[in-house]
Amino acid sequence: MKGRKSDYVILGLFLLFLYGIAAANLFTKDRLFSQMENRMLAQRPKAELKTVLSGKFMEEYETYMTDQFVARDAFIRIKSLGERTLGKKINNGVYYGEDGYLAEQLQDLDEKQLDKNMEALKRFLDNTDKKVYFALIPGSVEINRDRFFPFLPEPDQKEVIRELYKQTEETDVVCVDMYGALWERREEALFYRTDHHWTSLGAYYGYRAFMEAKKEAAVALSDYTETVRSETFYGTLYSKTGAFWIAPDRITTYVEEDGIQVERVEGKTTADGLLYDESRLEKKDKYSMFLGGNQPLAILRTDNWDAPKLLVIRDSYFDSMAPFLTPHYSEIYIVDFRYNRADVSQFMEETGIDEVFICYSLANFHQDANFGLVLK
Amino acid sequence: MLFSSLLFLFAFLPIVLLLYYLLPARWRNPALLVFNLFFYGWGEPVYVLLMLVSILADYILGIGIEKYRNKKVLAKCLVAVSAVWNLGLLFFFKYFVFTAESLQAVGLFRDLPLLSVSLPIGISFYTFQKLSYIIDVYRGTCEGQKNFVDFSVFVTLFPQLIAGPILQYKDLAAQLKSRIYGVAKMREGIRCFTVGLCKKVLLANSIGELWNYYRQLETGQLSVLGAWIGLLAFGFQIYFDFSGYSDMAVGLGKMLGFDFKMNFNYPYISRSVTEFWRRWHISLSSWFRDYLYIPLGGNRKGRARWMINIFIVWAATGIWHGAHVGFLLWGLYYALLLMAEKLWLLKRLEKMPSWFCHIYACFFMIVGWAIFALPDMADKKGYWGALTGLNGAAVYEAGDLFQLAGYALLFVILILASLPWGKQLFEKFFVPKKGRGRIWEMVGSLFETVCICAGLLLATAYLVDSTYNPFLYFRF
Numbered sequence: 001m002k003g004r005k006s007d008y009v010i011l012g013l014f015l016l017f018l019y020g021i022a023a024a025n026l027f028t029k030d031r032l033f034s035q036m037e038n039r040m041l042a043q044r045p046k047a048e049l050k051t052v053l054s055g056k057f058m059e060e061y062e063t064y065m066t067d068q069f070v071a072r073d074a075f076i077r078i079k080s081l082g083e084r085t086l087g088k089k090i091n092n093g094v095y096y097g098e099d100g101y102l103a104e105q106l107q108d109l110d111e112k113q114l115d116k117n118m119e120a121l122k123r124f125l126d127n128t129d130k131k132v133y134f135a136l137i138p139g140s141v142e143i144n145r146d147r148f149f150p151f152l153p154e155p156d157q158k159e160v161i162r163e164l165y166k167q168t169e170e171t172d173v174v175c176v177d178m179y180g181a182l183w184e185r186r187e188e189a190l191f192y193r194t195d196h197h198w199t200s201l202g203a204y205y206g207y208r209a210f211m212e213a214k215k216e217a218a219v220a221l222s223d224y225t226e227t228v229r230s231e232t233f234y235g236t237l238y239s240k241t242g243a244f245w246i247a248p249d250r251i252t253t254y255v256e257e258d259g260i261q262v263e264r265v266e267g268k269t270t271a272d273g274l275l276y277d278e279s280r281l282e283k284k285d286k287y288s289m290f291l292g293g294n295q296p297l298a299i300l301r302t303d304n305w306d307a308p309k310l311l312v313i314r315d316s317y318f319d320s321m322a323p324f325l326t327p328h329y330s331e332i333y334i335v336d337f338r339y340n341r342a343d344v345s346q347f348m349e350e351t352g353i354d355e356v357f358i359c360y361s362l363a364n365f366h367q368d369a370n371f372g373l374v375l376k
Numbered sequence: 377m378l379f380s381s382l383l384f385l386f387a388f389l390p391i392v393l394l395l396y397y398l399l400p401a402r403w404r405n406p407a408l409l410v411f412n413l414f415f416y417g418w419g420e421p422v423y424v425l426l427m428l429v430s431i432l433a434d435y436i437l438g439i440g441i442e443k444y445r446n447k448k449v450l451a452k453c454l455v456a457v458s459a460v461w462n463l464g465l466l467f468f469f470k471y472f473v474f475t476a477e478s479l480q481a482v483g484l485f486r487d488l489p490l491l492s493v494s495l496p497i498g499i500s501f502y503t504f505q506k507l508s509y510i511i512d513v514y515r516g517t518c519e520g521q522k523n524f525v526d527f528s529v530f531v532t533l534f535p536q537l538i539a540g541p542i543l544q545y546k547d548l549a550a551q552l553k554s555r556i557y558g559v560a561k562m563r564e565g566i567r568c569f570t571v572g573l574c575k576k577v578l579l580a581n582s583i584g585e586l587w588n589y590y591r592q593l594e595t596g597q598l599s600v601l602g603a604w605i606g607l608l609a610f611g612f613q614i615y616f617d618f619s620g621y622s623d624m625a626v627g628l629g630k631m632l633g634f635d636f637k638m639n640f641n642y643p644y645i646s647r648s649v650t651e652f653w654r655r656w657h658i659s660l661s662s663w664f665r666d667y668l669y670i671p672l673g674g675n676r677k678g679r680a681r682w683m684i685n686i687f688i689v690w691a692a693t694g695i696w697h698g699a700h701v702g703f704l705l706w707g708l709y710y711a712l713l714l715m716a717e718k719l720w721l722l723k724r725l726e727k728m729p730s731w732f733c734h735i736y737a738c739f740f741m742i743v744g745w746a747i748f749a750l751p752d753m754a755d756k757k758g759y760w761g762a763l764t765g766l767n768g769a770a771v772y773e774a775g776d777l778f779q780l781a782g783y784a785l786l787f788v789i790l791i792l793a794s795l796p797w798g799k800q801l802f803e804k805f806f807v808p809k810k811g812r813g814r815i816w817e818m819v820g821s822l823f824e825t826v827c828i829c830a831g832l833l834l835a836t837a838y839l840v841d842s843t844y845n846p847f848l849y850f851r852f
Contacts, residue, residue, distance in 0.1 A: 006563075006821035006825070008559060009825060010821075013829060014832075079834075087785045144665045153775030222757055
């Protein structure tokens with residue numbers, strides 16, 4: 001059968017595609033780690049009689065081949081762009097919004113965990129005579145709702161937080177109206193576009209809401225100068241979607257580091273920490289610049305030696321809010337109870353805590369299984 | 377191994393094509409057999425032996441039947457042995473547990489062990505292929521295959537081994553001996569394969585996500601609109617998944633010099649259920665027609681027998697899809713519809729405007745998919761309740777509008793891809809014919825080339841993305 005010219009062109013291109021990629025796969029070195037996905041990639045599995053017969057080897061080999069595929073990151077971006085072109089509004093649990101905004105889906109609240117955590121909180125409140133503040137921070141998907149598709153299958157976070165606050169009515173806890181403070185300023189950039197955290201500006205308004213709850217004056221925003229720490233921050237939401245067309249975020253800070261000592265305590269060892277750990281800006285997770293990321297215990301000491309001492313039970317949202325609190329306290333103990341299973345009441349007694357601040361994003365609070373363990 | 381995997385595309389296929397065409401024609405069948413066994417063994421490292429044994433049995437039986445074809449009784453016995461052997465294996469692996477459970481549920485054979493055997497991939501397909509061979513040899517429609525390699529190649533041909541189409545030996549006998557190769561055929565194969573790959577990876581998998589979303593919604597969250605959107609998504613998923621796989625098989629066959637029949641012919645443009653079954657999974661319906669329906673007497677033995685035959689054939693079609701009462705019900709649902717159409721509905725439909733017939737056919741196809749997709753009716757009460765609105769589900773939820781907006785464009789593409797318009801347009805303007813300028817042909821070829829390249833690239837990207845799994849340890 002004699003072919004037309006175009007037959008040869010198509011055949012040629014097909015073979016080029018097949019053999020080109022096959023050869024490229026053969027000759028590119030396997031990677032251990034994917035920067036883009038922030039995880040270890042699958043490595044070539046060893047064939048053993050047992051794994052071959054059970055088919056496990058084959059499965060692993062296919063995963064290995066996909067993980068180590070040549071130009072993997074580029075292909076993932078092509079897919080991401082394809083989905084975008086199709087008008088998909090969600091990818092990997094992250095919504096696409098206007099102006100390059102991404103927001104994490106909250107969707108289903110873990111009601112059981114939420115109940116447990118509220119029970120734990122109430123128990124804790126019953127057993128302490130210290131002043132306790134409780135704050136739940138709504139997510140970007142709620143505050144920035146005007147930037148997203150109008151009919152998201154999302155719970156009403158305002159209502160959820162109101163309900164949870166209401167459950168504490170019988171106690172002496174002071175609930176901080178984070179929602180109102182953020183909602184009022186929703187036109188401003190309160191959340192990162194590519195990360196699930198709030199920006200330092202968002203954290204400042206959170207701080208103002210906290211001070212309002214304490215009935216004390218907050219430092220005015222105009223008293224601070226904004227310092228740009230990074231212009232190339234691509235957060236967790238960016239990683240999840242691979243939405244490479246979105247511009248990076250900017251990380252800024254307001255509070256100066258002078259006069260604030262940071263101590264990182266891990267077990268029995270104590271090391272100097274930083275309020276803003278700029279070495280973290282070299283890494284993927286630039287948000288961990290605030291206090292240098294998760295750690296069992298961080299202690300902020302200020303020159304206000306006569307001010308009270310604060311214990312914070314928190315998630316990572318608090319890390320960027322912490323600097324704003326330094327003018328009002330002598331010592332701030334920031335505990336991460338995932339790494340630190342100390343007994344809270346004993347800890348409070350030993351350190352002479354005056355006030356407790358429980359500060360969580362709703363997104364973490366409803367599924368944090370450690371919370372109940374901490375406040376037992 | 378699936379065609380829609382990177383391993384197949386960029387390791388298996390390049391090696392197979394290279395070796396296949398380097399070898400002289402007489403070595404190609406033995407080589408193909410090795411490739412087939414490797415292909416099957418990759419997914420079924422143990423059951424590959426079962427397949428080989430069962431091939432050997434039918435190879436011997438086939439030769440025996442050929443030899444004793446004149447001694448009717450003996451030949452018949454051999455056919456019966458093969459039928460019992462083949463259907464017995466199929467029954468054991470596919471239906472034994474189901475049957476035992478059903479019997480025990482009504483209080484019989486309480487001590488029957490519920491063996492947990494896994495279903496060998498493709499057994500439903502290759503069993504039917506071997507049976508068609510045995511029966512055809514008995515009938516004399518084809519000769520028995522003396523060459524074990526050629527016979528094994530027929531049964532194990534990797535393009536169709538695990539998901540069809542079901543080949544009939546008589547269609548393939550000549551091709552097993554010698555095949556026509558050529559660059560034009562290659563091009564056709566590449567086109568067919570790419571179209572199938574895109575159908576599976578880009579269309580079926582994408583719309584499958586929507587079906588998954590709705591399938592797992594809890595009863596209270598599923599609205600009437602949502603239940604129907606989900607079902608529509610499933611209808612598209614199964615069509616593009618299955619027909620995509622068949623297209624890939626046809627394409628791969630052509631690359632190796634084979635010509636298989638098309639397995640799907642735009643089923644969703646049907647104007648009746650009868651037409652739907654002429655266009656859907658053609659190789660399966662023709663198998664049942666040739667080896668069950670017609671031997672039973674078809675429509676030639678009076679109206680009552682005709683109806684009974686339809687009933688039997690579609691009960692078998694249903695249960696072929698899986699060992700589950702739901703699939704049986706699905707088959708019987710179609711049996712009833714077909715009976716109604718054959719007895720009086722078709723004549724009336726002919727007088728109706730065609731838009732009405734389309735709506736009629738689509739409605740019953742979608743309801744059919746409901747039975748097919750949700751065979752566990754007791755488990756899926758909530759879904760059925762929402763479909764019918766009987767459980768007081770909301771008419772729609774905010775999530776439905778969100779999903780509709782996100783999938784609107786994909787739905788448009790799926791609808792267009794279900795219609796033959798694109799193909800017709802292309803054939804009208806770009807396929808070379810007398811009196812048409814070369815320029816049109818060139819534009820057509822260019823268009824085809826660009827589409828093939830883009831399709832391959834996109835499909836690869838979607839496949840690579842399948843393990844995209846960013847780990848966000850800093851999630852806290």
